[in-house]
Every structure is written in structure tokens, then in C-alpha cells.
Amino acid sequence: TTFAFDDRVSLVTGAGSGIGRAMAFAFAKAGARVVVCDIDRERAERTASEIGDAAIVAAADISDEASVDALVESAISAYGRIDVLCNNAGIMDTMALPADIPVALWERVLRVNLTGTFLVTHAVLPHMLREGRGAIVNTASEAGIRGGTAGAAYTASKHGVVGLTRSVAWAYAKDGIRCNAILPGPTLTGIASAESVGSFDPAGAARLAPVLALGERMAQPEQMADAALFLASDAASFVNGAIVPVDGGWSAA
Ligand code: NAD
Numbered sequence: 001t002t003f004a005f006d007d008r009v010s011l012v013t014g015a016g017s018g019i020g021r022a023m024a025f026a027f028a029k030a031g032a033r034v035v036v037c038d039i040d041r042e043r044a045e046r047t048a049s050e051i052g053d054a055a056i057v058a059a060a061d062i063s064d065e066a067s068v069d070a071l072v073e074s075a076i077s078a079y080g081r082i083d084v085l086c087n088n089a090g091i092m093d094t095m096a097l098p099a100d101i102p103v104a105l106w107e108r109v110l111r112v113n114l115t116g117t118f119l120v121t122h123a124v125l126p127h128m129l130r131e132g133r134g135a136i137v138n139t140a141s142e143a144g145i146r147g148g149t150a151g152a153a154y155t156a157s158k159h160g161v162v163g164l165t166r167s168v169a170w171a172y173a174k175d176g177i178r179c180n181a182i183l184p185g186p187t188l189t190g191i192a193s194a195e196s197v198g199s200f201d202p203a204g205a206a207r208l209a210p211v212l213a214l215g216e217r218m219a220q221p222e223q224m225a226d227a228a229l230f231l232a233s234d235a236a237s238f239v240n241g242a243i244v245p246v247d248g249g250w251s252a253a
Helices: 018-029 041-051 065-079 103-131 152-171 202-214 221-232
Strands: 009-013 033-038 055-059 084-087 134-139 177-184 243-246
Touching (some): 018 041, 018 221, 065 103, 103 177, 152 243, 177 221
Parallel strands (some): 009 084
């Protein structure tokens, strides 16, 4: 029963595709009501309509403060509280190395992956504090603990997400709020085709290729969702500030 989410409310960002979509389905299946957030409204609507009555759509851009405030307001007005927050939305960089990455791309990747995760957390925390309960699961990456699995911007952004995870975990440990992160290895999703970042930087991709080849055993998004479900559940009631690789052993090498 500790894995059950009956009467709980889960907000999942980036739930229109890939890992977030699998998370939304997993929480709904476990009994939760789900707020399906994506910047792409059509994708969010597809996920929500496939889930059915237990889901609502909230199109929002996590990198925009006003949009995030509207997102959290719509979740609260629909369901009254937020028990689980999955900060999952994120974008790739082009694999560009530190000397080569355009500053505008650096700023965009940091803005979405790190500041976006912060903005949603910042807006949801007061509601969790009011309830005296909450579980946050951040989707970081192997690039949150290693330097050779992505470009400079993505790597720095995901290290930032790991730091934010630990900060929130420590700050609210006595308030009934837990915060953990998963570090997915390579997972079959839409992220590599992300329109927003363009094609790979050839120099960076070539230099990272040997590391990436070691992790070529691809995961399914559902395998990430299962780990997030555990961390968000009462089965993980004393797991707080954990940075959990979900990579088939890649980071153990
Ligand atoms: P995906 O591209 O399939 O899904 C990401 C979703 O997030 C998309 O639907 C997109 O529209 C949405 N999104 C993008 N920017 C947004 C914004 N500003 N506001 C709201 N929504 C936004 O990718 P995915 O692989 O499922 O990625 C999910 C998370 O997993 C990301 O944080 C990513 O960095 C992380 N991750 C993925 C892999 C992998 O191999 N796929 C590995 C490690 C970490």
C-alpha cells in the first residue's frame, strides 16, 4: 500500500513526451490525479486524454515565471493541493564543448533545465509547506554527476539540478517534504530530436562518442517512471536528498 497514490495529486512537467509522459501514466495507474504540464499544448492534451478523467492539461513554459505561476494556480484551483512534483521538463544542448558553445545556447539550456526547475519548485513549495507534506522528484541526468556525457551547458545545468535537489532536501527535511533526483542513462524519448537546439556540434559529439558508446544500452521511459514513482511514494518515506542513477550500471563503470 505504500506505493499507492490514491487521493494524491501529482504535477509532472514535460509530460507530453518521453519520460514525463511515462511518469504521468505511472502516477495515474497508481491512483493519483495528474496535472499534465508541457510547453507543447497538443502533446499535453494527448497524454491527458489518454489518461482520462484523472488528468488535467496545463500548458506552461517552466522557464517563464508568469507561466509557472499560472500553472501552479490552475493545479491548486483544480485539485486544492500538490502532493508530488516531478520536475522533468528539460532540453539538450548540442554536445558543444566549453570553448565552442554559443552563449545564447548556454543561457537557454540553463534557463530551462535549472532555472525552470527552480521556478516550479519555488512556486509549489508554499503549498507543500501549508499541507505539511510533499515529495519532489527531479529528473537530472548522468550529466549531473559526470563531465563527459553531454555538452558544457547541459552538464552544468544538470549539476545545478543535483545541487538544488540537495538544497531543498536539507532545507525542508523537518517539514514533511522530501526531494530526490533520478539520473537517467540514455533513454528512448524525443529529446535527441529536439527542434529547439538544432544539430549536434561535430567536435563535441566526436569527443563524447566513446563515453556515450559505453552507455548505449537504451532504457525505456517507463523504467525511469518506475524509479520516480518509488521516490515519490511513502515506500521511500526516509529517502531524502538521494541522487539515484537509473542507468543499468553505466555510472558504476
Ligand atoms: P522529450 O523531449 O521526449 O520530452 C521532454 C518534454 O518537455 C517535451 O514534451 C517538451 O515539449 C517539454 N518541454 C521542453 N521545454 C519545456 C519548457 N520550457 N516547459 C515545459 N515543457 C517543456 O525528452 P525526455 O528524454 O523525456 O526528457 C525528460 C527529462 O529527462 C529531461 O530533463 C532530460 O534532460 C532528462 N534526461 C533524458 C535522457 C534521455 O536519454 N532521454 C537522459 C538523461 C536525462
